Amino acid sequence: MEDVGVYVHVPFCERVCPYCDFAVVGVRTLAPEREARYVDALLAELGARRARFTGRRLASLYLGGGTPSLLTPESVDRIRVAVFGAFQPDAPEVTLEMNPGTVERERLPGFHAAGVNRLCVGVQSFTDATLKRLGRAHGAEEARKTLAVACGTGFAALSIDLIFAAPGQRVASTVRDLAEALAFAPDHVSAYELTVEAGTPFALADERSQLDRADEAEVVEMMGAVEERLAAAGLARYEISNYARPGREAVHNRRYWERRPVLGLGVAAVSSDPPDSDAPHGRRRSNPRDLETWQTAALGGSLDAVADVESLAPAVARGEAAFLALRTAAGLDAGRFAAEFGAPPRGFWGPAIAELADRGLLAESGAGDLQLTPAGRRLADAIFQYFV
Numbered sequence: 001m002e003d004v005g006v007y008v009h010v011p012f013c014e015r016v017c018p019y020c021d022f023a024v025v026g027v028r029t030l031a032p033e034r035e036a037r038y039v040d041a042l043l044a045e046l047g048a049r050r051a052r053f054t055g056r057r058l059a060s061l062y063l064g065g066g067t068p069s070l071l072t073p074e075s076v077d078r079i080r081v082a083v084f085g086a087f088q089p090d091a092p093e094v095t096l097e098m099n100p101g102t103v104e105r106e107r108l109p110g111f112h113a114a115g116v117n118r119l120c121v122g123v124q125s126f127t128d129a130t131l132k133r134l135g136r137a138h139g140a141e142e143a144r145k146t147l148a149v150a151c152g153t154g155f156a157a158l159s160i161d162l163i164f165a166a167p168g169q170r171v172a173s174t175v176r177d178l179a180e181a182l183a184f185a186p187d188h189v190s191a192y193e194l195t196v197e198a199g200t201p202f203a204l205a206d207e208r209s210q211l212d213r214a215d216e217a218e219v220v221e222m223m224g225a226v227e228e229r230l231a232a233a234g235l236a237r238y239e240i241s242n243y244a245r246p247g248r249e250a251v252h253n254r255r256y257w258e259r260r261p262v263l264g265l266g267v268a269a270v271s272s273d274p275p276d277s278d279a280p281h282g283r284r285r286s287n288p289r290d291l292e293t294w295q296t297a298a299l300g301g302s303l304d305a306v307a308d309v310e311s312l313a314p315a316v317a318r319g320e321a322a323f324l325a326l327r328t329a330a331g332l333d334a335g336r337f338a339a340e341f342g343a344p345p346r347g348f349w350g351p352a353i354a355e356l357a358d359r360g361l362l363a364e365s366g367a368g369d370l371q372l373t374p375a376g377r378r379l380a381d382a383i384f385q386y387f388v
C-alpha cells in the first residue's frame, strides 16, 4: 500500500529568536480560545485535503513549528485522532518538537498519553551564554531537567537538536554541548550549523559585524568534532545535519529527502501531492505565511483560493531529486533517478559531475550512483547549485 506522512505546523513561540525565519508568531501564553481556533482550522484543512491521499497508509505524523509543545496534550490528541482517522495508521512514527520550558516539561506525560512516540527537544546548547546570544527563552538547566523527565517518560525515541557556530561559540563549547547531549543517550541528534538568514535581526547584526562568529577553520573543526563524537557514541551521520543509532533514523524527515508524498497542514505548511497524469513529478502546494489569511480560508473552506500550487516541471523535479538525495549518506541512486527521468544523472549533468569528482567533492560509483565526499559535505550548498 502506498503511504503518506502528515506534517502539522504550529506557529506559536514564547519568544521569536533573532535568527529564525520560520513562519512563527510570538505569544507569551497561548490563550485557550486561540489554540482551539487554530486546531479547528487544522482539522478543517485535513478534511478538505485528505481526498488527495485516500487509502494511503499513514507512515508518520510530525508536529513541528514554531513550538507545538505550547499546545495542550488534549489538542495534540485531537489532531492525532483526526489524522489517524483519515488514513490507515500502521504503527506510525508520531513526533512532537518541544522547547525545554517548565510548562512543556509538566506536559510530557500527557504528550506521551496522547500518542507521541518520538520527542525532538530543541536544546540548541547547554551553555547559558550561548542560549542568551541565540535569544532562546530557556536556560541550560531547564534543558537538563526536561531531558531527564523525557528519558523517564517512556517515549520510544528521543532526539536532541543542537546548534553549532552560534555567536560566541567556539570548538571547546561545541564539544561540551555534545558530551552533555550524549549523557542522555539520545537515539537521534540533529546538529545544525547556524545560518544567518536574510531579513532576520541576526542578518542586520552580522552586517554590522556584531555577531561574534567563529572563523571558517573553527567551523570546519566544529563539524569534525560533531561527526566524530556522535559516531563514537554510535550515532552515524545519515544526512548532512542528522545522526542516529542504526534503525532510529527519522521516518518523517526521510520522506522529504526521498520526495515521498507529505500532506502539510497549517499556516505556511507545504504539501507534496503524489504524481498523477497531469503532474507526473507531483505537485507542491504551499499555504500562505500569514496566520489570519490561512486560518480564515481553512475555516471558510476556501483554501484553494489562497494556496500556491506548482506542478513540478521535469527540470525542477530533477534538480530537487539530485540535491535532496545528495544531502543523505546513501546519496543519489542512479537507477532510481533514471527510472523517473529517463536517463542517469550523467545524462543531465555530465560535465559538472566530472568536475566535482575531479575536485574530490563527489564520489561516483561504477553504476553512476553519487555521494558527497567529506570535503563535499562542507561545501554542500555550493555543490547543490550545480544541480538546480
Ligand code: SF4
Residues within 6 Å of the ligand: 012, 013, 015, 016, 017, 020, 021, 022, 024, 065, 066, 067, 099
Ligand atoms: S523557538 Fe524555534 S521556531 Fe520558535 S522562534 Fe525560536 S527558532 Fe524559531
